[in-house]
Amino acid sequence: MGELIWLTNVKLETGERQVDDGVYETLTDCFDLKIVDGRIAEIKQAGQGSELLGKQIDMAGKLAVPAFKEMHNHLDKTYMSLDWKAVTPVATLTERLQMEAEELVELAVTTEQRATNMIETLLKKGTTHIRTHVNIDPYIGLKNLEGVKAALESFKGKVTHEIVAFPQHGLLREEVPHLMREAMRSGATIVGGLDPAGIDRSIERSLYEVMAIATEFDSDVDIHLHDGGSVGHYTVDKWIEIVEEAGYKGRTALSHAFCLGDVSAFQQKAIAERLADQVVAIMSTVPINLNRTLPPIELLDRSGVNVHFGCDGFYDSWSPYGTGDVLEKVTRFCEMYGKTDERSLRYALKYATQGITPLDNKGNQVWPKENDKADFVFFEAASTAEVVARKPLNRWVMVAGQLVQS
């Protein structure tokens, strides 16, 4: 048997109570959790039963929340750890990409340092899993991949990760398909893609190339899709068809996918059902942009589509904003969609935890269970609804029963 730790006085959500018509209150209680080899071996009422043997960590009544998963990031792009720099104004996306290309070589020298700073920031806020995209492009080849891998390696045991090889400057050009394959042989774990219409200007060729690389390496796929309106909608439709053909159900994701909100309600519903059928996940960074509609997150969720949130790249050549707090994205979603009651707030936590919430829709306790990994963020809060609405700043992050941030 490995190391035994008792987490004492852990507040867990245990159920709910209806206090008035449609008004619910979350019920909690304090427990002692026995952790063996980083997993929960036993959960018992706090302070009851026999003496607790082994190391003890007193959580003093703090609320345990499932650790967060950051499902869309760009660890290689941030300016963090460098001198302050605002974004250089440009008129078009082409100019923005040109600007980034010029900067890439200069920034590649400090990728490991900048990525390390970003991971630390994410971890402090409660994220213990990061899906990061990493540029694979003609300007720096695999340089950023090397830096990001080194940074992630130093967080082994604290942060798990997935690395998406991301053709930011287009997939169908020069030696990029070759570089993407090189990246998949060099530590990238997921094949990325980008705007098959807007950037690659050839929807089918771009999507088929992504799938060709993915099947070659038996890896999952995560495509950035900013292409809007019916062009974007067509791209999603085509992608679902390709996923079906390739037998890739459950292995792909589309990031951003604003187009899903651009089409008619009828089309939204129909495509949501097809996404659910092929288990294509939607990653959203819940951006604030008055010129863009968000994908219909609630409709997607109701239709059975897995929706996950991420912080995206932040404080980089694209945007000076961002805090690295995936919980902030959940709060923003709730505020934008008018979620104000206990149940709705509690439910929305799922977007930051890959679907895990302590209570299910009916208020029954479903987490944590024995044998779950002891990965938590602790808050001084009454319930996860308060956590979502108030985003408390003080957080205690635990991985496999060890406090990594307190």
Ligand SMILES: [Zn+2]
């Ligand atoms: Zn992105």
